[in-house]
Structure formats: structure tokens, C-alpha cells
Amino acid sequence: MRRRSYPKLLEQFLESEAKGGFILFFAALLAFFLANSPLAEAYFGLREVPVGLRVGGVALEKPLLLWVNDLLMALFFLLVGLELKREVLSGELKEPRRAGLAVAAALGGMAFPALIYLMLNPSPPESRGWGVPMATDIAFALGVLALVPGVPLGLRLFLTALAIVDDLGAVLVIALFYTGGLEGLPLALAALTLGAAFLLNRLGVRRLAPYLLLGLPLWYFVLKSGLHATLAGVLLALAIPLRRARPFRGATEAEEPEALEGELEALEEEVEEAQSPLHRLEHALHPWVAYGVLPVFAFFNAGVALGGLEVGAVSLGIALGLLLGKPLGVLAFSWLALRLGLGVLPEGVGLGAILGVGFLAGIGFTMALFIAGLAFSGAMLDQAKVGVLGASLVAGALGFLLVRTALDRRGA
Numbered sequence: 001m002r003r004r005s006y007p008k009l010l011e012q013f014l015e016s017e018a019k020g021g022f023i024l025f026f027a028a029l030l031a032f033f034l035a036n037s038p039l040a041e042a043y044f045g046l047r048e049v050p051v052g053l054r055v056g057g058v059a060l061e062k063p064l065l066l067w068v069n070d071l072l073m074a075l076f077f078l079l080v081g082l083e084l085k086r087e088v089l090s091g092e093l094k095e096p097r098r099a100g101l102a103v104a105a106a107l108g109g110m111a112f113p114a115l116i117y118l119m120l121n122p123s124p125p126e127s128r129g130w131g132v133p134m135a136t137d138i139a140f141a142l143g144v145l146a147l148v149p150g151v152p153l154g155l156r157l158f159l160t161a162l163a164i165v166d167d168l169g170a171v172l173v174i175a176l177f178y179t180g181g182l183e184g185l186p187l188a189l190a191a192l193t194l195g196a197a198f199l200l201n202r203l204g205v206r207r208l209a210p211y212l213l214l215g216l217p218l219w220y221f222v223l224k225s226g227l228h229a230t231l232a233g234v235l236l237a238l239a240i241p242l243r244r245a246r247p248f249r250g251a252t253e254a255e256e257p258e259a260l261e262g263e264l265e266a267l268e269e270e271v272e273e274a275q276s277p278l279h280r281l282e283h284a285l286h287p288w289v290a291y292g293v294l295p296v297f298a299f300f301n302a303g304v305a306l307g308g309l310e311v312g313a314v315s316l317g318i319a320l321g322l323l324l325g326k327p328l329g330v331l332a333f334s335w336l337a338l339r340l341g342l343g344v345l346p347e348g349v350g351l352g353a354i355l356g357v358g359f360l361a362g363i364g365f366t367m368a369l370f371i372a373g374l375a376f377s378g379a380m381l382d383q384a385k386v387g388v389l390g391a392s393l394v395a396g397a398l399g400f401l402l403v404r405t406a407l408d409r410r411g412a
Helices: 006-035 040-047 063-090 096-120 126-134 140-146 155-176 184-202 208-225 229-237 258-272 277-301 313-339 351-360 366-374 377-411
Strands: 048-057 060-064
Touching: 006 040, 006 184, 006 258, 006 277, 006 366, 048 063, 048 155, 060 063, 060 126, 063 155, 063 184, 063 208, 063 229, 063 277, 063 366, 096 126, 096 313, 096 351, 126 155, 126 366, 126 377, 140 155, 140 351, 140 366, 140 377, 155 229, 155 351, 155 366, 184 208, 184 229, 208 229, 208 277, 313 351, 313 366, 313 377, 351 377, 366 377
Parallel strands: none
Antiparallel strands: 048 060
């Protein structure tokens, strides 16, 4: 078996994100169809089915929708936390100049949509939705970008880094602005559990099982503390070690084919041993999240019954935030970063392609729907969903056309 290079692994990661985006789209489409079909009552009834769990004296009972949004999505946030930690410590966000453009673009792409939304919805309860159009769906965005022929790897990395920084912003927004009143005892127990995970890291524990076992009580204590339960995933990710057990020694020369085959088998075993726990968990989680958790979330959350729905300022604010705020913020802050020398454009990419990526970043979907569920309920939540879904479709189409046009012009 040939040893795979880092660029090859990166290409496989980006390809899997793209495939996940297509599955996500079909799950959302199915939900929307069911919500507006004769099966609507069964679809909405399924979301409200009570599901209970009891372990000793601890019992939890929630509608099925909340189990998906609170428990399954904790796995998504765990993956987000792992990606954030890896990118900051050893990836695209490690070197300030390489990361500068993506960080600036992400900040502009979060600030402009929130401001546009608040201009149209300055008063509560509508104003609670300001965080909804800040979000970018990395799976959908990369899925659309994958349809454009001849996209430079640097542009795909730029979009990936932008979306990861955007995810960090969304996590902070959820933690700071979309939580209820905090309960002291569960919060203290959550802190102790997280401290135990960091202690394992300091002691050099590289097996994943102890960390994952601590993740269960951490999730429960965070849930009971008043913070959103999914934040437990991000917190646990910070404790997962990124250090390798020992350095990878690389290949040695071998003259005979038989010796080379034996050397490669030994190298394969060494690669497995040299991988950090963070890399192992990230690689194991990714297909489950991309092909399972996110499509299930989309199925349970994207269904909106259009009958009797009134489109108001909430829908308009979210739609304009994603369609105008995102691309304008990404382009303006990217230009500013370039002028100040804080970043460099990817090779073979101009500002036209950056604008196109700005529209792709306007595909909010997963995180936008998630924040909408925290901000609103009832009819206002349906309005928010319509704004997210409609704007995401238009932003994806415009982003595809702009990126393709910009790359065709540079190649001419």
C-alpha cells in the first residue's frame, strides 16, 4: 500500500465534504416535500415523538427533534472543535500571513450580515435572529464549489479556512448570546469533568476511550447548566491530544521489491501508531457526521409548511444578510487585509473569485437553521427557515456562476 501524502489526504477531506453537501441537500428537499404533502401530519408528528432515557436515577425525556438537535449535533460540534484545534495548531490557520485573508474574510462575512439583519429588525423578539445569517455551511459551500471545473486548491483551502473561522464565531455566538440562565452546580460539575479530560491530556493518555467516556457526563452537565448541550462537543475537542506518540521516521531505501513491500507494511503500521488521537477521532467521526448526523438534522429541521406562512422582516433580514452581507463583508475585509499586508491571495485567484466565494459563504443552512432554532419558535421560526433556505439556494447559484466566470477570465 502506498503512503498517502498530506495534499492527497486534504483532497479526500474536501471531496468528502462535497459529497456530504449533496446528501444534505436531498435530505432537506425530502423534508420540505413531506412538510407540504399529505404526509405532513406524520412528518411533524415524528419530530414530536417523546423519547426517554434512564440511567440509574438520572432520567431524560425529550421530543425526538430535540434529541437530534442536542445530542446528535453535539457530535457535529465535536468535529468542528477538532477541526478548529488542528487548523490553529498545525494547519492553514497556524501561520498568520497564510491565515490572514481567510480570518479577515470570515470576520467581514459575520459582521455585515448581522448589521443588515439588525437594521431591518432592531427590536425584540425579531432582533434575536441577528446571529442566523452569520453562519456558513462548509459542506454545502464546498459541494457547490466542487461543481466548478478547474478550481485551484488554494481557493478551496481559502473557503475551508473561512468556514472554519466562521464556525468558531458561531460557537462563540451560541455560547454568549443563545443560552439561558446558568445553573451553578451542573456548571461546576461540567468544569470538573472537562478538567479531568485535560488532566488525561497532560498525563499523556493517548487512548480515545477515556476522553469519550468523559464526554457523556460532560454533555449531560452542560445540558443541565443552561449552556447549549452541543457546546460540550467543542469543549471536549479542546482536550483531545494533537501530539504524536513519536515522530514518523519516513521511508528508507530498499533495493529488492520484496524488501520494499515489507518496508511499506512496516511504515503503514508506524503511520497508524504515529497519528495523534485528534487525527484518529477526526477521521473516524467525519463520515458519520457528513453522511449521518447532518442529513438527519436537515431532515428534522428543514421541513417548513408553506400554507398560511407569512414572509416578514425576519425572512427578509436573514435573506439579505446571507445574499448581500456575506459577499460584501467577505470582499470588503479581504480587500482591506490585502491592502494592509495581512494576507495574500491564493495562487491563480483574483478578487472576482473571492466575491464568488463570498456568495458561497452565504449558504448558511446547517448552522443557520441551528441558530434559528435557538432564537425563535413557532411562526417566527418558520419565517427564519424560509429565509435561510431561499437565500442559501440563490447564494449557491450566484456563487457558482461568479467563481466559474472569474476563473474562466483568468484562464483566457
